[in-house]
Amino acid sequence: GDSVTQMEGPVTLSEEAFLTINCTYTATGYPSLFWYVQYPGEGLQLLLKATKADDKGSNKGFEATYRKETTSFHLEKGSVQVSDSAVYFCALSVSTDKLIFGTGTRLQVFP
């Protein structure tokens, strides 16, 4: 079945460090791919998305490129801030409104 695998956390970084959170997927169709972020005490928020191969989603300095050949959608940011500390979820959707999530990766950024 369709699934999403993302790296376990926590990921601990110093401010201004480069961030990569890996995400790979398995899907029978042609999925749309998403990254959601959950800040402490808040609901999940859509961070970025890509709907077809080679698309790049970007928002708030974060980027992820839909790589069909490697079935990946890795999240990157060139310089993280303390305020980026949150849990990040990779997700896919194939043909309906249903979202299939990864396990989430906690990011902790220290000054």
Place this chain on the structure above:
Amino acid sequence: GAVVSQHPSRVICKSGTSVKIECRSLDFQATTMFWYRQFPKQSLMLMATSNEGSKATYEQGVEKDKFLINHASLTLSTLTVTSAHPEDSSFYICSAAPGTGLNTEAFFGQGTRLTVV
């Protein structure tokens, strides 16, 4: 973005009792609402999809008689965990969408931590 409010954020109940969790869309009408469950270090798992005015569609393996979902209005869906047991302890999250289709963004509540003792 739109706001979805989930209540309560935490609840502790005794084994055998029922617990109701509310999910409200505060500034839009939600045609569709979704209920997820998350176990520690595991993915959010979709439990059911509810459409206003009709019965919920449950995912395989989810007991519909145990997890009662009501979506009686366009701004409110409720999940009732009936006769709760310790194994029902989990993090429950709702999401709501103003429409349907692949490109309709869903907005999420803050989640409810249920502990059954």
